[in-house]
């Protein structure tokens with residue numbers, strides 16, 4: 001039995017060791033929980049161990065890449081297809097680039113940028129001009145974003161990033177294992193100068209000026225599904241992300257399962273990789289990782305979607321009932337209103353604006369920008 005009705009089992013879907021000829025347990029780091037195979041930092045020429053400074057590298061001043069290749073594999077939540085993933089170090093100013101290895105050379109390269117966003121149906125998908133697509137990129141991108149991995153080549157032999165346990169925790173463990181290699185180029189950050197806000201009915205997302213760094217305030221309301229209103233606010237550092245956000249799993253509702261399967265979605269979802277609610281209670285035997293796991297996962301998704309702007313952010317995000325479509329409208333609004341932000345080197349100058357502005361105040365400050373209903377977004381030359 002497959003799909004989100006299926007019971008937990010020790011299936012191949014959770015086996016993420018990718019054994020490579022020539023490597024052994026003696027020269028590999030095995031991440032405890034998910035057994036992602038990471039090659040040790042010292043074996044990588046030029047690598048510099050920053051594991052001791054992981055408390056907040058999200059605002060580091062120099063570009064960085066992974067200290068060594070990371071291998072992961074697993075099933076895709078929506079396609080149900082099994083994929084092998086390799087996250088490789090890359091040169092400065094490469095950005096994050098997915099490479100579909102099952103496509104001819106060059107045709108499979110997809111830069112992780114908002115201009116390539118092609119779908120937001122239950123996940124975030126990117127497609128290049130050759131039609132090569134990669135979907136469910138958000139959890140991996142969120143982890144790279146908060147671990148300040150600016151440059152990486154991510155090879156994948158199928159269309160969907162493995163869902164693993166439904167959170168970003170496996171990526172965090174792998175990134176901690178290999179460390180970050182500092183590169184000799186400055187990072188540039190998007191500093192929001194004026195509120196940018198999009199709205200769809202009772203869904204709202206906004207980026208506001210911030211005095212330093214990135215902070216988020218997200219609330220969500222599934223009371224119609226008997227899940228209590230949840231609210232979470234955090235200043236987002238690498239440490240905060242790791243402790244409070246990364247392990248929050250994706251979620252769904254039992255009553256939606258049949259419909260999703262009929263649409264060809266959630267083919268790989270199960271209680272192993274998603275929290276499934278029925279009448280407000282999780283069906284997962286292990287229960288919830290946090291009492292407010294739903295809103296924390298919303299925050300994880302927001303971070304992954306904001307990462308498509310291609311730069312660290314100096315902003316305060318406020319969101320109510322956010323989803324990938326609304327997040328995409330917000331990033332489109334950012335790119336269509338370059339007058340509302342500037343690119344600046346990290347660290348950022350302190351500005352006079354308060355750290356955040358309440359939603360009510362923000363509505364008084366700036367009228368909502370029109371939701372951008374799937375309009376093509378021209379790539380800004382100032383963004384990667």
Ligand SMILES: [Zn+2]
Nearest residue numbers: 138250297301
């Ligand atoms: Zn998610």
